[in-house]
Amino acid sequence: MTPSEQARLIDQQEFAAECLAIRQRAYALLTDRRARMREALEQWLDRPSAAVTPAPRRRKQRNEQRERLPRGVKPKLHEYGGVSLTREQWAEQLGITKAALTTRIYRLGSVEAAIAAGRMSTPSNTQVLRRLINGFRRIRNRQLIQRISAAFHSDTPGYIQTSHSAKDTGGRWHVHDLQPNLEKSR
Known part of the structure; x- marks a missing residue:
């Protein structure tokens, strides 16, 4: 075997050994990572708060969304066409939100005008x-x-x-x- 062939053979063996060492380190890192993830998952599952069910989220009820009045104060009734309702009831009757009715009252100047305007639709x-x-x-x-x-x-x-030519146009321009x-x- 010539010295160049021997050098080539040594390079191949060194390269194969390096590749094997890199692969072994990569596999070791992966198994270590999997073990750490599994341990973290087990800790999370075994935590004391997991055994207790979380409190259900409290959703706002429709009554809570409404404007709260102090106790003993009744909402003001607005009469239109012989019917007396609160702003909220009028808004429901018209099919709009209370905020939209309030804006309409502000723009038109009175509750009666806002109710008379009825359900204004936006153009399609x-x-x-x-x-x-x-x-x-x-x-x-x-x-x-x-x-x-x-x-x-x-x-x-x-x-x-x-020019007007009856012959060509039949009397038209x-x-x-x-x-x-x-x-x-x-």
């Missing part, structure tokens, strides 16, 4: 979209009317003298006759 997405499209149509129509009216006024730029001819006006 299609209604908003419809209003938006109609607004754009109005703008477009206004622009078209301005263009058409500009074709009939001689004092506006781009005016073209249109052609739309292309109303378009301003930019080549002629240059």
